[in-house]
Amino acid sequence: MARFGWKESGMRIFRSLADVCLSRSRVRKGAVILLLTAAAFAGALLLAQDQPVIRVDVRLVHILATVRNKAGQLVGSLQKADFEISDNGAKQEVAVFERQTDQPLSIALLIDVSGSTAIDLKSEIDSAAKFLHALLTQGNPQDAVALYSFDDTVTLEQNFTHNLTVLQDKLKRIHGDAGTSLYDAIFLAAREGLEARQGRKAMVIVSDGGNTTSAKTTQQALEAAQMADTLVYPVVVMPITNGAGRNTGGEHALTFIAQNTGGTPFFPMLGAQLDRDFNAIIAELRTEYLLGFYPHDVPLSKDRYHKLIVRVKQPDLQVSARGGYYGEAESYSSSPQGGDLSAEPRETRKKK
Numbered sequence: 393m394a395r396f397g398w399k400e401s402g403m404r405i406f407r408s409l410a411d412v413c414l415s416r417s418r419v420r421k422g423a424v425i426l427l428l429t430a431a432a433f434a435g436a437l438l439l440a441q442d443q444p445v446i447r448v449d450v451r452l453v454h455i456l457a458t459v460r461n462k463a464g465q466l467v468g469s470l471q472k473a474d475f476e477i478s479d480n481g482a483k484q485e486v487a488v489f490e491r492q493t494d495q496p497l498s499i500a501l502l503i504d505v506s507g508s509t510a511i512d513l514k515s516e517i518d519s520a521a522k523f524l525h526a527l528l529t530q531g532n533p534q535d536a537v538a539l540y541s542f543d544d545t546v547t548l549e550q551n552f553t554h555n556l557t558v559l560q561d562k563l564k565r566i567h568g569d570a571g572t573s574l575y576d577a578i579f580l581a582a583r584e585g586l587e588a589r590q591g592r593k594a595m596v597i598v599s600d601g602g603n604t605t606s607a608k609t610t611q612q613a614l615e616a617a618q619m620a621d622t623l624v625y626p627v628v629v630m631p632i633t634n635g636a637g638r639n640t641g642g643e644h645a646l647t648f649i650a651q652n653t654g655g656t657p658f659f660p661m662l663g664a665q666l667d668r669d670f671n672a673i674i675a676e677l678r679t680e681y682l683l684g685f686y687p688h689d690v691p692l693s694k695d696r697y698h699k700l701i702v703r704v705k706q707p708d709l710q711v712s713a714r715g716g717y718y719g720e721a722e723s724y725s726s727s728p729q730g731g732d733l734s735a736e737p738r739e740t741r742k743k744k
Contacts, residue, residue, distance in 0.1 A: 452488065453479075455683040456592060456623060456654055457702055457713035458676050467709060468492050468679040475683060478701045479690045488684025496534035496591040497677060498552060499527070500581040500622075504599035505568030506543040509629075513567075515662045516598050516629060521560050523596075523670035528556045531678065538585050542577035543568035544605040552589070571605035574642070578613035578649070582620040593622040594655070594677060601628045601642030610645045614652055618697075619718055623655040625673050629666060630659055654714040687719060696721040 455477070459467040472489035503520065505513060528535060536552040539562055550562045578595065586593045595617065608616075617624050626646035643659070650657040656676060658669040683702070690698065702713040 451719065452684050452686055453700075453717055453719070454488070454621060455685075455700065455702060455713050457681045457683055457711050458654075458656075458679060459681065459704060460710050460712070462708055462710075466675060466679045468681075470681065470704060470709075474704050474706065475681070476703045476705065477683065477685055479685070479687050480693070480698050482688075482690045484685040484687065486683055487686055488682065490682040492678060493592065493680055493682040494532055495682065496532050496536070498586060498589040498591060498593045499535075499537045500540060500585050500593075500595045501537055502540045502542060502577050502581055502595065502597045502599070503563075503566060504543075504572060504574070504597075504602075505541045505566055506572040506602065506604075507569050508572065508602050509600055510569070512629060512662055516666070517563055517566070519662075519666040519670055520598060521563055522667055523674070524556060524559050524563070526671065526674055528554060528559075534591075536589075538581070539563060539566075540577060540581050540585075541566040541568055542573050544571035544573055546573055546577045546580050548585075552585070572599075572602045573606045574599060574601075574603040575606040575608045575610055575613040578624070579608045579616045582613075582616040582622055586622045587616075587620040592677070592680065592682070593620060594673075595622050595624045596673060597624065597626045597646070599626065599628060599642075599646075600630075601626075601639040601646055603642055603645075610649065614649045615718075617649065617653050618714065618716065621714075621717070622653060623714070624650050624653040625655045625676075626650055626657045627666070627669055627673075628657065628659050630661060651712075652715045654712055656712060683713075690720070692720060692722050694722050 457475075459470060461467055468491065470491070472486055475486055475489070477484045477486060501520065501524070503513075503516065509516070524537060528537065533554065536554050537550075537559055538552045539549040539559055541547045541549055547566075549566055550559055553559065574597075578597065581595055586595065606613075624646075626649070628643050628646060643657075647657045649655075656673075658672065660666045660669045687698075696718045697716050698719045699716045700714060702711050704711055
C-alpha cells in the first residue's frame with residue numbers, strides 16, 4: 393500500500409500545481425474580459441451622451457365629446473375625419489373613434505342633503521329616482537350607479553350597482569342637515585369611486601351650489617375629476633330665479649368644473665324643468681363620441697397638465713370635451729394632493 397501512497401500523493405501535488413496554473417490563467421483571461429467590457433461600456437456611455445433622448449408615450453388618451461349645432465341640438469352623425477385634436481398645441485392623430493358608444497357607463501350620483509336643501513329634498517329625490525329609472529332600464533346592462541349624499545359629511549349610500557330597486561330604496565332613505573361639503577364630495581366620488589372604474593364615467597351633482605365645510609378647494613375637486621377622466625354634470629336646483637339669496641359663486645364654480653371636464657351645467661327649477669334636465673343628461677351620455685389618441689411630438693413643460701383642444705371642421709358646430717389631462721412633464725414632484733378624506737358608508741357614518 394505504501395508504494396502506491398507516494399504516487400497518489402505525487403498525483404495530488406501535480407494536480408494541485410496544474411490547478412493553480414489554470415486558475416491564474418483564468419484570472420488573467422477574466423481580467424482581460426473585464427477590461428474590454430469596461431472599455432466597451434465607457435465607449436457606449438460616451439456615445440449615448442452625444443445622442444438625443446427620444447421619449448415615446450404609449451399611453452392612449454381617451455376623450456368623451458358631445459357636439460351641438462347652433463340651435464343647441466345634439467349632433468350624433470359625425471365621422472372620425474371630422475374631428476381635430478391638439479395636445480399642448482401639437483396636432484394629434486385620432487386613433488380611436490366610436491360614435492354613440494355602447495361602452496359601459498359608471499355614474500356617481502351626488503345628492504346635497506344639507507340644511508339649505510331640506511325644503512326641496514323630496515322633490516329632488518323624486519326627480520333623481522325618475523332619472524335612475526330612465527338610465528338603467530335602457531342602455532348597456534353593465535351600466536352602474538353609485539349613490540352619495542353629502543352635508544358636512546360625505547356618505548357612500550350605495551356602491552356601484554345596476555340594481556334599480558336597491559338604488560331607489562337607498563335614495564328614499566337619505567337625509568341630512570348642517571353644513572355643505574360640496575367639493576369634498578366631488579373629490580371623494582372621483583378619487584375613491586370613479587377613478588378605478590373602466591369605460592365611460594360621469595358625475596351628476598344635485599345641489600344648490602353652496603359650500604361651507606369642505607376641506608378641499610374648487611381646484612382640488614376639479615383635479616380629482618380630471619384624474620378620474622370623468623364628465624361632471626352639476627344640476628343646480630334654483631327655487632328662486634333672482635340673484636338675491638342664490639349662491640352665484642357656487643354656481644360659477646360648478647360651471648367651471650363642468651366645462652373643464654367636458655360636462656354641462658344645468659340650472660332648473662323644481663318639477664318639470666328638473667325632470668327635463670335629467671333627461672337631457674341621459675341624451676348627452678347616449679350621443680357621445682369616444683375619441684382616443686397616442687401623444688406624440690408634444691412640447692413638454694414643468695406642468696403635468698396637458699391642454700387639449702377638440703374641434704370639428706364644420707364651423708357651425710360646437711364641441712364639449714374636457715380641457716386637458718395629466719400626463720408627461722419635464723419634471724414633477726407628485727400628483728395632485730390626496731389628503732386623508734374618505735367617504736363613510738351609511739352604517740358607520742360619523743359627524744365631524
